[in-house]
Amino acid sequence: MSGLVLEGISKRFGGVAAVDHVDLAVPNGTFVCMLGPSGCGKTTLLRTIAGLEEPTSGRILIDGKDMTRVPAHRRDFGMVFQSLALFPHLNVGENVAYPLRIRGVGRAEQAKRAEELLALVDLGGYAGRPVSQLSGGQRQRVAIARALALSPKLFLLDEPLSALDAKLREAMQVELRKLQQRLGVTTIVVTHDQREAMTMADLVVVMGQGRIQQAASPVEIYRRPVNSFVADFIGSTNLIAVRSGGGQGVEAPGGTIPGVSLAPGQTQATLSVRPEDIHLVPAGEAPLTGRISFIRDLGASIETFVDADGTQIVAVASPRERAHFRVGDTVGLRLDPEACRVLAS
Ligand code: ATP
Numbered sequence: 001m002s003g004l005v006l007e008g009i010s011k012r013f014g015g016v017a018a019v020d021h022v023d024l025a026v027p028n029g030t031f032v033c034m035l036g037p038s039g040c041g042k043t044t045l046l047r048t049i050a051g052l053e054e055p056t057s058g059r060i061l062i063d064g065k066d067m068t069r070v071p072a073h074r075r076d077f078g079m080v081f082q083s084l085a086l087f088p089h090l091n092v093g094e095n096v097a098y099p100l101r102i103r104g105v106g107r108a109e110q111a112k113r114a115e116e117l118l119a120l121v122d123l124g125g126y127a128g129r130p131v132s133q134l135s136g137g138q139r140q141r142v143a144i145a146r147a148l149a150l151s152p153k154l155f156l157l158d159e160p161l162s163a164l165d166a167k168l169r170e171a172m173q174v175e176l177r178k179l180q181q182r183l184g185v186t187t188i189v190v191t192h193d194q195r196e197a198m199t200m201a202d203l204v205v206v207m208g209q210g211r212i213q214q215a216a217s218p219v220e221i222y223r224r225p226v227n228s229f230v231a232d233f234i235g236s237t238n239l240i241a242v243r244s245g246g247g248q249g250v251e252a253p254g255g256t257i258p259g260v261s262l263a264p265g266q267t268q269a270t271l272s273v274r275p276e277d278i279h280l281v282p283a284g285e286a287p288l289t290g291r292i293s294f295i296r297d298l299g300a301s302i303e304t305f306v307d308a309d310g311t312q313i314v315a316v317a318s319p320r321e322r323a324h325f326r327v328g329d330t331v332g333l334r335l336d337p338e339a340c341r342v343l344a345s
Helices: 042-050 092-102 107-120 136-147 166-183 194-200 218-223 228-233
Strands: 004-013 016-026 031-035 057-062 077-080 154-158 186-191 203-208 211-216 238-244 250-252 255-257 268-273 278-282 289-297 302-308 311-317 330-335 341-343
Touching: 004 042, 016 042, 016 211, 031 042, 031 166, 031 194, 042 077, 042 154, 042 186, 077 136, 092 107, 092 136, 107 136, 136 154, 136 166, 166 194, 186 194, 194 218, 203 218, 203 228, 211 218, 211 228, 228 238, 228 268, 228 341, 238 311, 250 268, 278 311, 302 330
Parallel strands: 031 186, 031 203, 077 154, 154 186
Antiparallel strands: 004 016, 004 057, 203 211, 238 250, 238 268, 250 255, 268 341, 278 330, 289 302, 289 330, 302 311
16 A cells, blocks of 8 residues: 555563554555553654654555664654754754755755745745744744655654644644645644644544554544543543443433444443533433533533433533523433444443
């Protein structure tokens, strides 16, 4: 296959399996976000792809060519680290041109290419500035421009935006995505921020305990998580323990949920339902009931916490759908069966 292929990649540090049998195929031009909690192995996997760590086992292929033993500097990948690693004694243009300089590209060509790269990241005219005079967001762009100097086959970024404040970070997510689309470069970004991953990625790779839990499009991951780890990690979800209801839906704490069935022979399972797929109705209008324990009005949305026989269920509504319930009221919970996911674990 053309693109990046990881075949059975594992990386052990002593007794720790930081990456555990990872298989992944990434077609050329894809924007991948590797997502997962701290310690799940995402940085180790990125460093292994980059050639900064040698895998304990497995193979890394690019367009069918085995890169596993190729040293990092010969892989022609562009990398941006959280620390950025800009050279403080070089100006902006020299930083961007550095990879060209060490490849022996002539001075005039270096300057021309640096200008083009800086224009690409909206820093046209900044070449002569000292790096120390740039804002955090501008430094970020210089690091990105430098990583793209050699037109890399693969663009790898480790938590590139985590040092930025929330607003700048969101703006940079959109810019990075647009830049990637313009260049068509296969890009892998490590992040622990699920919103960031959902904003930028074609392919979200959710990792947990060194393994890929699910690799799919953002919508697929959100709508059809394969297990409770993914469901819980991506956005907020309600995880409800249910039992088979004999053709009438499933039994849940607080009543029954119609329209949902378990697999043949399955007697119990976990149901994942997003808060926006649960609607509050007057008591008696749905076969599942609970008592409102807390209401959080966030302006743009209203979260209602309902205690259903000891299980907390959260429903989110827009202010337009505002139901006039109060804390202490008994309410009915209507779940959209299409939006309920019966999880394997
Ligand atoms: P974070 O988001 O906190 O950076 P991560 O998902 O990127 O976490 P890794 O840094 O890849 O996780 O670490 C995965 C596991 O491997 C952790 O248990 C970590 O302690 C271990 N590990 C990583 N690097 C080394 C190393 N050089 N030596 C020993 N153990 C390591």
